Amino acid sequence: MNFNELLQDVVQKDTLASLRAVQPELTLCATIIAILLAKILIPAWKQSPFHLTVIGLATAMFVGFPWHGSAAAAVSTLAQPIFTASLVSDSFTTVVRFFLLTFAMLFAAFAEISTDGEDDRTEFYVLILGALVGMCLMISANHVLIVLLGVEMASVPCYVLAGLKRRQSKSSEAALKYAVFGAGAAGVMMFGLSLLAGGLGTAHLPAMAANLAKMIQGGISPQQITILSLGGLMVMVGVGFKLSAVPFHFWAPDVFEGATAEVAAFLSVASKAAALGLLMRLCSAFAFPADMYFHSPIGELLPQASLIAALAPVRQYIVAIVAVLAAVTCTFGNLAAYGQTNMKRLLAYSTIAHAGYMMMPVAAAVALIRVGSDGVSVDGARDAVASLVTYISIYLFMNLAAFAIVAFLRNATGSEEIADYAGLVRRSPGLTVCMAIVMFSLVGLPPLAGFQAKWVMFYSLIEAAHVCPALWALLSVGLLNTILSLFYYLRVVRVMALSPEPLYREAPTIPLTSMVGMYCGLLTAPMLLLFFALDRVLPWAHAAASTLF
Amino acid sequence: MSIFCEPVGLSHYLVVSAILFVCGVLCMTTKRNVLGVLMGIELVLNGANLNFMAFGSPAICGTSTLGLDGQLIALFVIVLAAAEAAVALAIALNYYHTHATVDVDRGNELKG
Numbered sequence: 063m064n065f066n067e068l069l070q071d072v073v074q075k076d077t078l079a080s081l082r083a084v085q086p087e088l089t090l091c092a093t094i095i096a097i098l099l100a101k102i103l104i105p106a107w108k109q110s111p112f113h114l115t116v117i118g119l120a121t122a123m124f125v126g127f128p129w130h131g132s133a134a135a136a137v138s139t140l141a142q143p144i145f146t147a148s149l150v151s152d153s154f155t156t157v158v159r160f161f162l163l164t165f166a167m168l169f170a171a172f173a174e175i176s177t178d179g180e181d182d183r184t185e186f187y188v189l190i191l192g193a194l195v196g197m198c199l200m201i202s203a204n205h206v207l208i209v210l211l212g213v214e215m216a217s218v219p220c221y222v223l224a225g226l227k228r229r230q231s232k233s234s235e236a237a238l239k240y241a242v243f244g245a246g247a248a249g250v251m252m253f254g255l256s257l258l259a260g261g262l263g264t265a266h267l268p269a270m271a272a273n274l275a276k277m278i279q280g281g282i283s284p285q286q287i288t289i290l291s292l293g294g295l296m297v298m299v300g301v302g303f304k305l306s307a308v309p310f311h312f313w314a315p316d317v318f319e320g321a322t323a324e325v326a327a328f329l330s331v332a333s334k335a336a337a338l339g340l341l342m343r344l345c346s347a348f349a350f351p352a353d354m355y356f357h358s359p360i361g362e363l364l365p366q367a368s369l370i371a372a373l374a375p376v377r378q379y380i381v382a383i384v385a386v387l388a389a390v391t392c393t394f395g396n397l398a399a400y401g402q403t404n405m406k407r408l409l410a411y412s413t414i415a416h417a418g419y420m421m422m423p424v425a426a427a428v429a430l431i432r433v434g435s436d437g438v439s440v441d442g443a444r445d446a447v448a449s450l451v452t453y454i455s456i457y458l459f460m461n462l463a464a465f466a467i468v469a470f471l472r473n474a475t476g477s478e479e480i481a482d483y484a485g486l487v488r489r490s491p492g493l494t495v496c497m498a499i500v501m502f503s504l505v506g507l508p509p510l511a512g513f514q515a516k517w518v519m520f521y522s523l524i525e526a527a528h529v530c531p532a533l534w535a536l537l538s539v540g541l542l543n544t545i546l547s548l549f550y551y552l553r554v555v556r557v558m559a560l561s562p563e564p565l566y567r568e569a570p571t572i573p574l575t576s577m578v579g580m581y582c583g584l585l586t587a588p589m590l591l592l593f594f595a596l597d598r599v600l601p602w603a604h605a606a607a608s609t610l611f
Numbered sequence: 612m613s614i615f616c617e618p619v620g621l622s623h624y625l626v627v628s629a630i631l632f633v634c635g636v637l638c639m640t641t642k643r644n645v646l647g648v649l650m651g652i653e654l655v656l657n658g659a660n661l662n663f664m665a666f667g668s669p670a671i672c673g674t675s676t677l678g679l680d681g682q683l684i685a686l687f688v689i690v691l692a693a694a695e696a697a698v699a700l701a702i703a704l705n706y707y708h709t710h711a712t713v714d715v716d717r718g719n720e721l722k723g
Contacts, residue, residue, distance in 0.1 A: 214694070231710060237705070238703060239715075245649070246651075249652045250636070256666070265681070316722075320720075
């Protein structure tokens with residue numbers, strides 16, 4: 063093949079097909095440029111950032127999701143490695159990206175309602191969209207370079223968002239802490255990735271796993287094991303920071319308290335979903351490097367089944383790290399939430415705890431890859447990934463609703479302390495009911511969607527525990543934490559409903575018929591609806607899982 | 612057969628980058644001045660870069676290399692480090708405006 067043919071091949075076959083697959087990301091980039099241009103060219107159009115953001119997100123959702131056709135059909139048509147296999151476009155990318163875009167749409171509406179009257183929103187929307195592009199890269203990463211780029215592109219705009227209230231000392235402190243912690247964690251992660259990529263002789267994630275399998279089969283020296291496991295731990299530092307997993311969680315409560323409730327909502331949902339997507343990608347690449355993620359078939363390297371079988375120690379290592387982190391994160395988040403008096407701090411610790419819950423199915427998925435004499439069985443692993451995707455879809459509504467109510471109450475009362483919510487049920491009963499539903503759903507009580515999310519997750523953990531008995535401990539930690547969390551979520555509802563109203567407070571009357579009330583209703587409704595209509599989400603969750611394992 | 616008697620090879624580069632990494636992490640954890648912390652982060656990133664360069668060079672590690680991937684990633688890391696430093700310095704400047712210091716320990720309004 064001469065240079066000309068090579069060029070033709072890359073431009074015509076790879077690039078054109080790849081560009082079609084990244085249409086949503088391109089749309090987001092175009093939206094960013096449009097917002098910036100509109101500010102210069104049409105200064106009289108005050109609402110331009112919001113309108114353009116909504117148009118851009120709607121277009122991205124339209125082009126990025128297979129609206130015609132079933133979930134099963136989407137799996138086969140979507141799966142392809144793109145841009146010479148540095149990214150991968152499969153149903154996991156499509157479904158999680160759709161959730162992110164849906165969240166961004168609801169979030170834009172929330173930001174517009176709650177910050178009504180502030181005219182300069184250009185930077186806010188541009189940064190949000192920029193971070194979204196980075197998150198889309200994170201969930202489709204298939205190459206070390208994309209992992210680095212995605213994490214940085216998702217983090218750097220968030221540092222600025224945390225410090226958006228420039229004149230407030232709390233906000234600037236939050237931004238500084240976030241930026242310093244974030245840059246440090248990203249640096250450690252880059253070092254870890256350099257060790258992994260160098261030690262394995264390639265930067266393409268599935269090929270790294272294939273080389274690792276070859277090394278394990280040919281006998282691996284203790285020095286190599288040390289370097290590789292150190293590299294793996296360092297990568298977990300970076301991912302753990304994005305997930306706010308203990309012990310890399312220090313930033314979360316401070317940033318959530320210092321930043322506005324809007325920014326906190328974005329960090330708590332979008333950033334976390336993308337980090338879970340990245341964790342899932344990394345785990346799947348190293349535990350089960352499927353053929354479709356390679357640029358060219360690797361049949362000559364190793365047969366698929368023996369490749370997967372050779373990676374068994376790697377899977378044990380991943381399960382051990384993720385399971386321990388999940389158990390510690392979950393327990394610490396719930397225990398620390400007890401002493402909180404500030405609502406945003408409480409929600410920050412609740413977010414940490416939920417990050418722990420959502421890491422459990424990742425451990426379960428990796429543990430459930432079984433290699434027997436009759437081949438590789440991945441049905442259980444797919445169920446576990448599907449439970450993670452389902453959890454993300456429900457978590458999106460729960461946490462956005464919680465932060466939205468916090469922001470609306472801040473606008474009405476000027477306070478984010480739980481004690482100031484006392485007796486709110488008398489003035490705004492509708493809003494209190496919404497908050498109660500959200501809190502019960504976060505605990506996971508039936509008949510709310512949060513129960514379904516926990517149910518599918520614990521079910522996959524039980525499956526995994528049959529294979530790997532150590533996971534029974536993780537399961538019991540998860541169950542115990544669910545009971546623990548009941549009390550501090552209930553405290554908020556108790557203060558709102560039962561405590562007497564303080565004398566000094568102005569009446570924050572927010573009826574459900576107002577714009578704000580209707581928005582809260584809109585976000586709370588899915589928590590009831592999804593409990594009964596979960597079978598609308600599950601096929602897509604299973605479709606998302608089916609290409610990963 | 613100590614490392615000092617061999618011709619310069621991959622292990623020497625790895626030792627230097629490991630020293631850079633440790634210096635950077637120490638700097639990040641012990642410095643109270645924001646600028647000092649940011650310098651520590653730069654050291655860690657440069658350690659990673661040195662790794663990518665060494666692993667990517669056929670002159671250093673023979674046939675099984677990262678190849679151009681390693682050098683490209685190093686270029687990208689330089690750009691990312693610059694972008695991150697620009698944002699972090701802007702945030703530090705803003706912090707200085709509100710707190711009249713760049714001492715991280717003075718940021719103690721957020722606790723709990």
